[in-house]
Amino acid sequence: MTEMESTTRRHDRPVRRRKRAFIYLRVSSAGQVNTDYDPEGISLPAQRAAVQRRAVELDAEIAAEFVEPGRSATTVDGRPVFQEMMARLKAEPDIDYVIVYARSRLHRNSIDAAITKRDLRRAGVTLISIMDYTEDNAIGDLVATVLDGVNEYQSRAAGADIAYKMGQKIIRGGSVGRAPIGYLNIREKFEGREVRTVAVDPTRGPLVKMAFELYASGEYGFHVLIQALTDAGLRTKPTRRYPAGMPISINSLGNLLRDRYYLGRVEYRGHEYQGRHEPLITAEVFDRVQQMLESRRAGGVRERTHNHYLKGAVWCARCQRRLMIMRGKSKTGDLHFYYFCRGRQLHACDLPYLPIAKAETAVLDNYATVALPAELRERIATLVEETLIESADAQAEIRARVAKRLKDLSEKEDRFLDLIGDPDWPQDKIAARLRAIRDERDRLARQVDDDENPRLEAARETLTYLLDLLADPQELYRRASKRGRRALDQTCFAKQYLDDDGQGPYVAADELADLVKPLVDHVRNESGTALLGGAAAGSSKNPLVEVPGIEPGSFVASSGLLRAQLTLPLLGPPDHVSKSG
Numbered sequence: 001m002t003e004m005e006s007t008t009r010r011h012d013r014p015v016r017r018r019k020r021a022f023i024y025l026r027v028s029s030a031g032q033v034n035t036d037y038d039p040e041g042i043s044l045p046a047q048r049a050a051v052q053r054r055a056v057e058l059d060a061e062i063a064a065e066f067v068e069p070g071r072s073a074t075t076v077d078g079r080p081v082f083q084e085m086m087a088r089l090k091a092e093p094d095i096d097y098v099i100v101y102a103r104s105r106l107h108r109n110s111i112d113a114a115i116t117k118r119d120l121r122r123a124g125v126t127l128i129s130i131m132d133y134t135e136d137n138a139i140g141d142l143v144a145t146v147l148d149g150v151n152e153y154q155s156r157a158a159g160a161d162i163a164y165k166m167g168q169k170i171i172r173g174g175s176v177g178r179a180p181i182g183y184l185n186i187r188e189k190f191e192g193r194e195v196r197t198v199a200v201d202p203t204r205g206p207l208v209k210m211a212f213e214l215y216a217s218g219e220y221g222f223h224v225l226i227q228a229l230t231d232a233g234l235r236t237k238p239t240r241r242y243p244a245g246m247p248i249s250i251n252s253l254g255n256l257l258r259d260r261y262y263l264g265r266v267e268y269r270g271h272e273y274q275g276r277h278e279p280l281i282t283a284e285v286f287d288r289v290q291q292m293l294e295s296r297r298a299g300g301v302r303e304r305t306h307n308h309y310l311k312g313a314v315w316c317a318r319c320q321r322r323l324m325i326m327r328g329k330s331k332t333g334d335l336h337f338y339y340f341c342r343g344r345q346l347h348a349c350d351l352p353y354l355p356i357a358k359a360e361t362a363v364l365d366n367y368a369t370v371a372l373p374a375e376l377r378e379r380i381a382t383l384v385e386e387t388l389i390e391s392a393d394a395q396a397e398i399r400a401r402v403a404k405r406l407k408d409l410s411e412k413e414d415r416f417l418d419l420i421g422d423p424d425w426p427q428d429k430i431a432a433r434l435r436a437i438r439d440e441r442d443r444l445a446r447q448v449d450d451d452e453n454p455r456l457e458a459a460r461e462t463l464t465y466l467l468d469l470l471a472d473p474q475e476l477y478r479r480a481s482k483r484g485r486r487a488l489d490q491t492c493f494a495k496q497y498l499d500d501d502g503q504g505p506y507v508a509a510d511e512l513a514d515l516v517k518p519l520v521d522h523v524r525n526e527s528g529t530a531l532l533g534g535a536a537a538g539s540s541k542n543p544l545v546e547v548p549g550i551e552p553g554s555f556v557a558s559s560g561l562l563r564a565q566l567t568l569p570l571l572g573p574p575d576h577v578s579k580s581g
Contacts, residue, residue, distance in 0.1 A: 182208035
């Protein structure tokens with residue numbers, strides 16, 4: 001070894017540390033994923049390829065990839081993956097770069113951009129953007145700041161533009177967003193353009209209509225209605241998680257029954273507009289549903305708790321509150337059900353608990369008070385027949401008069417038509433006379449078409465049905481099924497007030513339903529003979545029966561509901577066992 005070799009120290013060449021990078025990929029809506037054979041869609045793979053090429057150019061190892069698919073947020077607070085990346089940057093001090101496809105993928109808020117730049121610099125990390133690359137110097141910082149401001153402006157301007165256009169579409173009757181259950185978002189051709197609109201779902205639309213109509217009947221609570229709709233085939237729209245859909249939930253059903261969209265209306269910023277989509281229900285049905293929802297909410301009817309056919313029909317005679325059902329358990333573990341007054345919970349009423357079986361007996365006893373004597377029923381039936389005969393004669397006389405008047409008008413019209421073009425006659429007056437003749441002719445034609453006989457015949461059939469029902473309503477009620485008893489309660493009584501005299505519950509008072517009130521009041525007041533006698537002696541051209549509240553229109557309108565409620569469910573197995581609640 002030479003002297004030089006003995007005095008010279010040798011150094012190994014230092015190994016250069018390879019740079020490390022995080023890459024961040026994001027699309028702003030779920031619609032940009034699952035749009036291709038690749039489940040990530042098209043945008044995310046394209047961003048990844050560009051970012052990976054840049055990492056190779058920088059000779060940087062990709063230490064981790066952060067993907068935020070379908071996440072739209074104007075601030076970074078709404079992006080959990082971004083927050084996770086920033087937390088790891090603070091925990092791993094050997095990261096040199098964060099590489100993104102564009103600065104707008106990272107943030108579209110200038111304040112967030114400034115905070116992110118500060119945090120990256122503190123961590124010794126350089127932000128690399130493929131689409132808007134800037135040098136890491138003062139000029140580069142200026143350009144980056146300008147770009148962040150431009151991105152924020154574009155985001156806010158685009159949002160305002162979309163909001164304005166959506167608002168204008170709604171004002172013109174259009175629908176935005178996903179159509180509610182019962183409708184479908186479709187595209188149709190209009191004057192050579194493709195228009196996005198809404199159409200009735202042929203599968204779910206009729207079932208949604210059925211939901212409103214069943215609930216409006218008052219016979220269905222939410223649980224029973226959901227089961228009926230599920231059995232009929234109503235399910236939510238398919239999703240990736242539930243391709244076959246799911247039965248509608250209680251919350252969804254409540255929102256559906258309150259949604260005025262099904263009336264053909266659309267709402268925007270507190271104002272309602274007429275929509276272009278086809279309504280599924282009428283305003284009458286919707287109003288009945290809202291009244292039912294409000295009455296059950298206000299009355300404390302909790303449909304999910306216990307079911308009983310008297311629920312909602314019996315009230316407290318002491319404080320006029322609706323009676324509720326509660327369940328009790330004996331020392332032996334047997335379950336018992338009671339009616340109790342809500343005022344008792346509020347310390348405002350002292351009505352004792354009423355066993356359901358005894359409440360049923362009290363209501364059954366009260367049905368003896370609405371029976372009509374045979375003589376009265378026969379007299380009403382006779383009066384109805386006489387009314388129909390006299391009405392038919394009067395209608396024939398009216399038709400003869402109208403026919404003669406129509407003939408006179410036709411001859412008069414011909415005379416005025418002959419004068420058209422005659423210079424001695426003012427043409428404007430001739431035109432006015434002709435219009436008057438045609439208006440009167442149209443009015444008379446409508447009068448002829450408005451034949452009262454079919455309405456009277458329908459009223460006669462319904463009244464006959466009601467008279468048969470009131471022949472022995474107590475026995476009919478005793479033999480009826482649960483649904484039949486509930487239908488009878490709704491037909492005969494608006495409310496029945498229960499009290500307890502120490503020996504058990506009894507009906508202390510009641511409010512008769514509109515359909516039977518005119519008949520039963522006469523029996524209870526013992527004044528039916530005089531009133532009916534006066535009707536028989538009077539003119540037959542007025543009411544069907546001259547008892548306040550009974551006239552053809554009311555009976556025709558109620559006949560369908562009465563028969564639907566009573567005919568099918570009235571008789572059946574005695575399934576009104578009290579212990580079942």
